[in-house]
Amino acid sequence: MNWVWFHRLASPPSFFALAERLSPWVLAAAIPLLLYGVVGGLWLAPADYQQGDAFRIIYVHVPAAWLSLFGYTAMALAAIVAVIWRMKIAECAVVAIAPVGASFTALALITGMLWGKPMWGAYWAWDARLTSELVLLFLYLGVIGLQQAVADPRAAARAAGLLAIVGVINVPIVHYSVEWWNSLHQGSTVSKIGKPSISANMAWPLLSMTLGFMLFFGWTVLRRIQAELLWRERGTRWVRERFVSLPEVSGD
Amino acid sequence: MTEGDAGFWAMGGYALYVWGSFGITALVFVWNLLAPGARRRRIIRELNEEAEEQ
Numbered sequence: 001m002n003w004v005w006f007h008r009l010a011s012p013p014s015f016f017a018l019a020e021r022l023s024p025w026v027l028a029a030a031i032p033l034l035l036y037g038v039v040g041g042l043w044l045a046p047a048d049y050q051q052g053d054a055f056r057i058i059y060v061h062v063p064a065a066w067l068s069l070f071g072y073t074a075m076a077l078a079a080i081v082a083v084i085w086r087m088k089i090a091e092c093a094v095v096a097i098a099p100v101g102a103s104f105t106a107l108a109l110i111t112g113m114l115w116g117k118p119m120w121g122a123y124w125a126w127d128a129r130l131t132s133e134l135v136l137l138f139l140y141l142g143v144i145g146l147q148q149a150v151a152d153p154r155a156a157a158r159a160a161g162l163l164a165i166v167g168v169i170n171v172p173i174v175h176y177s178v179e180w181w182n183s184l185h186q187g188s189t190v191s192k193i194g195k196p197s198i199s200a201n202m203a204w205p206l207l208s209m210t211l212g213f214m215l216f217f218g219w220t221v222l223r224r225i226q227a228e229l230l231w232r233e234r235g236t237r238w239v240r241e242r243f244v245s246l247p248e249v250s251g252d
Numbered sequence: 253m254t255e256g257d258a259g260f261w262a263m264g265g266y267a268l269y270v271w272g273s274f275g276i277t278a279l280v281f282v283w284n285l286l287a288p289g290a291r292r293r294r295i296i297r298e299l300n301e302e303a304e305e306q
Contacts, residue, residue, distance in 0.1 A: 042274070043260075053264035060277040100284055107280045111273040118269050216281065223288035230295050243296045244303045 012229050013238040015089050019222045026219040033212030037063075040205025048202075057115040059205060062189060063213035065108035068136055069171050071101030071217060075143070076168040079161030089225065091157035092232070094164060095147055096224035100217060102140035109133055120184055128181035132174040139167035153232055 008014045041059030048055035078093035112130065113123040124130065143160045150156035178185050189198065189206070233239045263270040 038274070042270075047264060052266065054266040054269055056263070056270050057273045060273050064277070064280075099287075103280050103284060107277060110276050114269045114273045114276075118266055216284070220284040220288060223292070227288050227291040227295065230292060234295065234299055239299070240303075244299050 010087055010089055012088060012233050012236075016226055016229055016238075019226050023219055023222045023226075026215050026222065030212045030215035030219060033208045033215065037205045037209030037212055040201070041209060045202045045205055046199065051119060054115065054118050057111055058189060059209050061108060061111040061115055062206060063210040064104045064111060065133070066210060067213050067217055068101060068105035068108050068133065069174060070214070071097055071104060072136060072139070072164075072168065072171055075101060076164045076171075079164040082157055082161045083165065086154075088232070089229070091154065091161070092225045092228040093221070094143070094157055094161050095228050096221050098140055098143045098147065098160070098164075100220055100224065102137060102144065104213075104217070105133065105137045105140055109137060116184075125184050127184045128177040129174065129183050129185035132170060132177050135170055136174055139163070139170060142167070 009018070037059060041056055045056070047053045075094055075097040078090045078097065081087050081090035082094055109130075112133070116125070117123050143164050146163055147156045147160035150159050177183060178187050230239060230243070261267060261271075
């Protein structure tokens with residue numbers, strides 16, 4: 001097994017350069033998927049026979065909710081690497097994912113409320129799915145808060161990482177809440193894809209949207225990791241050579 | 253605008269909820285699109301200002 005790629009990836013300047021080359025392509029791939037998802041979800045898909053046009057909220061709600069869980073899992077995995085191996089890129093990934101994940105979790109909650117009002121008659125219910133998703137938002141906010149409260153960036157990443165790891169227990173709780181408890185929330189839609197209960201005109205835009213959300217998430221996280229690296233490595237030579245235009249600079 | 257268009261924008265009576273959801277989604281995307289670049293530019297500007305002072 002050749003570990004050279006791993007060490008290269010772990011080195012801030014090579015990761016930065018890789019992200020610089022990769023990120024435009026990730027964004028370029030996300031845009032058509034999102035555009036098709038929006039057009040397909042709002043125009044091409046027929047109205048649902050039960051929910052009418054209100055069901056179209058699914059095209060933003062499900063991808064956001066899915067990302068909220070995926071993002072948390074990714075953050076917790078990065079936190080494990082950061083805490084055990086003290087890998088800088090992984091520390092930056094924890095810091096980078098937290099605000100993005102929080103924004104998509106808030107989006108899942110808000111779009112869920114906007115869907116719940118016309119369908120259930122209430123914006124909010126203290127139901128297992130809704131409550132555990134709210135706890136997920138608080139976990140993200142806790143990771144952000146802890147990271148900002150500690151002055152030393154490495155100690156901060158460690159503290160925030162530990163909370164991220166402990167909080168991952170909530171991910172299966174959110175996921176299985178509709179099965180474990182009697183929930184107001186409907187069951188999974190994605191598991192119906194490929195079966196006769198969801199039309200292809202409805203399913204394809206949802207798949208496209210989910211993939212587009214994921215790629216966009218990947219893009220914005222890469223850009224955030226880059227900014228975080230730049231900040232932490234601002235005293236180093238590679239940052240100064242790359243971004244400071246004056247020829248003579250002091251410092252290490 | 254034709255009647256079909258009006259029907260489309262009305263979203264079968266759920267306009268507020270459907271357009272509200274897509275609108276907030278757009279806001280989240282715009283924020284995530286702009287925030288990383290803004291921070292990056294701020295860091296680079298500060299580095300260059302520091303370098304000029306020295």
